[in-house]
Amino acid sequence: MWSYxxxxxxxxxxxxxxxxxxxxxxxxxxxxxxxxxxxxxxARPDVIExxxxxxxxxxxxxxxxxxxxxxxxxxxxxxxxxxxxxxTDLIMEALPRTLLLAxxxxxxxxxxxxxxxxxxxxxxxxxxxxxxxALAAFGQSAPVFWTGAVMVIVFAxxxxxxxxxxxxxxxxxxLPAIAISLSILPTQLRVLRAAMESTLQEEYIATARAFxxxxxxxxxxxxxxxxILPLLTVVGVDVGYLLGGVIVAEVVFxxxxxxxxxxxxxxxxxxxxIQGITIVTASAFVVVNLLIDMIYFWVDPRIRQExx
Amino acid sequence: MSGASSxxxxxxxxxxxxxxxxxxxxxxxxxxxxxAIALASLFAPLLSPYGPNDIDLRAVRLPPSADxxxxxxxxxxxxxxxVLYGGRTSLIVAGVGMIGSLTVGSFMGMLGALGSRPxxxxxxxxxxxxxxxxxxxxxxxxxxxxxxxVPVLILLMVLAAWAGAARIVRAIAMQERGKDYVKAAxxxxxxxxxxxxxxIFPSVVPSLIVLAAMQMAAMIVFEATLSFLGMGVQxxxxxxxxxxxxxxxxxxxxxxxxxxxxLAIVLTSLSLILIGDGLERRRNSARAGESEE
Numbered sequence: 185m186w187s188y189x190x191x192x193x194x195x196x197x198x199x200x201x202x203x204x205x206x207x208x209x210x211x212x213x214x215x216x217x218x219x220x221x222x223x224x225x226x227a228r229p230d231v232i233e234x235x236x237x238x239x240x241x242x243x244x245x246x247x248x249x250x251x252x253x254x255x256x257x258x259x260x261x262x263x264x265x266x267x268x269x270x271x272t273d274l275i276m277e278a279l280p281r282t283l284l285l286a287x288x289x290x291x292x293x294x295x296x297x298x299x300x301x302x303x304x305x306x307x308x309x310x311x312x313x314x315x316x317x318a319l320a321a322f323g324q325s326a327p328v329f330w331t332g333a334v335m336v337i338v339f340a341x342x343x344x345x346x347x348x349x350x351x352x353x354x355x356x357x358x359l360p361a362i363a364i365s366l367s368i369l370p371t372q373l374r375v376l377r378a379a380m381e382s383t384l385q386e387e388y389i390a391t392a393r394a395f396x397x398x399x400x401x402x403x404x405x406x407x408x409x410x411x412i413l414p415l416l417t418v419v420g421v422d423v424g425y426l427l428g429g430v431i432v433a434e435v436v437f438x439x440x441x442x443x444x445x446x447x448x449x450x451x452x453x454x455x456x457x458i459q460g461i462t463i464v465t466a467s468a469f470v471v472v473n474l475l476i477d478m479i480y481f482w483v484d485p486r487i488r489q490e491x492x
Numbered sequence: 493m494s495g496a497s498s499x500x501x502x503x504x505x506x507x508x509x510x511x512x513x514x515x516x517x518x519x520x521x522x523x524x525x526x527x528a529i530a531l532a533s534l535f536a537p538l539l540s541p542y543g544p545n546d547i548d549l550r551a552v553r554l555p556p557s558a559d560x561x562x563x564x565x566x567x568x569x570x571x572x573x574x575v576l577y578g579g580r581t582s583l584i585v586a587g588v589g590m591i592g593s594l595t596v597g598s599f600m601g602m603l604g605a606l607g608s609r610p611x612x613x614x615x616x617x618x619x620x621x622x623x624x625x626x627x628x629x630x631x632x633x634x635x636x637x638x639x640x641x642v643p644v645l646i647l648l649m650v651l652a653a654w655a656g657a658a659r660i661v662r663a664i665a666m667q668e669r670g671k672d673y674v675k676a677a678x679x680x681x682x683x684x685x686x687x688x689x690x691x692i693f694p695s696v697v698p699s700l701i702v703l704a705a706m707q708m709a710a711m712i713v714f715e716a717t718l719s720f721l722g723m724g725v726q727x728x729x730x731x732x733x734x735x736x737x738x739x740x741x742x743x744x745x746x747x748x749x750x751x752x753x754x755l756a757i758v759l760t761s762l763s764l765i766l767i768g769d770g771l772e773r774r775r776n777s778a779r780a781g782e783s784e785e
Binding site: 348 | 744759
């Protein structure tokens with residue numbers, strides 16, 4: 185198992201490196217001069233040139249890449265052009281909030297998927313089955329920013345129950361988390377339902393039924409253990425999608441997280457900050473997928489045997 | 493949500509009959525809805541007395557009324573008219589994006605299943621990398637190099653969506669590759685390209701058709717998201733996401749500017765999902781029929 189884990193870890197590091205270097209190159213090819221954007225509007229050319237030197241943009245692309253990668257090895261992500269603060273500090277301030285939001289969204293969508301998906305598989309012609317189909321179709325067709333906007337109008341403007349945006353404790357998490365979870369729910373719901381339907385056909389379930397075990401216990405304990413495996417894979421793929429949803433939701437709800445930081449950084453062509461954010465998000469995706477593979481390994485004895 | 497009830501599995505009696513259009517409620521209800529939306533945006537000039545960019549500063553941010561069915565926006569343009577014309581942009585962009593991503597996706601998927609070992613490895617890694625890259629950041633990175641425009645938007649959509657299609661095509665092609673008839677073709681001396689195109693690709697097509705409807709639905713949402721973030725269709729050309737971006741600042745005071753254009757997005761992608769669902773059901777029953785023979 186450890187050699188497998190090590191191989192996967194190396195592969196993941198390669199993926200992150202490729203993404204980071206391509207972002208580095210793409211950003212420098214891009215239109216828009218960070219020095220000009222940072223300097224006062226009517227600044228003299230020599231002032232702008234001074235900014236360019238301060239940012240290290242007068243050096244060759246190779247030198248810039250070298251010092252950037254060298255800094256990375258020392259855990260130094262550089263200094264933000266716009267905020268004139270270490271990128272690490274800026275990210276560390278925003279990241280916990282984003283992770284909290286992403287975690288809450290994932291928790292909501294996973295619990296709904298498990299409960300509703302199992303109920304729908306257990307009772308194919310019930311209201312649960314209808315509800316799970318409707319919710320999946322709705323979540324797939326409604327963009328995050330639309331559900332977000334509708335919820336702000338209903339719950340913040342008309343009813344005044346929850347804040348319309350910003351970050352002020354737990355109540356600010358409710359609306360964005362629901363909007364995001366709705367967008368990642370459809371795949372999770374479909375996958376769990378399909379897995380549960382086929383698991384319930386298995387012989388060991390029939391045996392359990394013959395023993396007269398409570399049907400709720402059969403579904404939510406015996407069958408769920410197997411039916412939840414495909415859901416794990418989906419969560420791995422969803423992390424990238426989840427991050428996209430989080431970025432959009434942060435814009436709609438003016439939520440001060442990584443997504444908002446990323447858009448600000450992009451508008452001011454803040455290269456170090458953009459690179460830092462890309463590294464963090466890409467690593468998050470890769471690490472989560474690695475973890476899921478490991479969980480698979482640990483949960484499912486069949487996979488463990490294949491690799492040993 | 494009248495359409496959602498049709499998402500239930502068809503009753504046994506309907507399913508066992510020949511899989512025609514009549515018994516397939518999702519397929520035809522989705523089809524009718526999509527046709528209605530497409531026709532409405534195609535014949536927008538006949539349906540609306542206003543132009544999509546007619547500014548009327550005496551009628552700023554009016555709520556829905558008899559004169560302006562969906563209200564007016566911040567510079568007095570008729571929202572309903574803009575939504576109709578916006579449908580043209582959104583549907584064309586999503587359609588072309590879907591075709592592009594399926595083309596690239598099938599090509600890469602086939603390569604990933606049938607190519608030589610290093611090619612297969614490279615395709616797998618490319619899919620991994622693509623899936624690890626948050627598409628919104630990809631969008632921003634690209635639109636900072638090239639000015640946002642419709643072709644750039646389509647390129648972006650293809651870049652963001654090809655990997656999903658490639659994964660599915662690859663999985664099917666890998667399955668098919670191991671079958672006897674494919675091996676037989678190889679033994680008979682058929683070239684790799686011939687095997688891929690004549691023998692394996694036909695078994696990918698049914699899934700590709702279902703995928704086309706689902707991808708198109710995703711593309712509608714995706715176009716809207718990118719335009720909403722300012723990376724898509726540029727003003728004053730109306731597109732559904734762009735119209736919502738215009739209304740974003742008035743979200744709390746003029747609800748119709750965000751809620752109503754979004755409804756067009758939801759209905760369109762819902763119709764496509766219904767079509768995809770119906771197509772999948774038809775494919776499954778056709779497959780069940782095959783195995784009975």
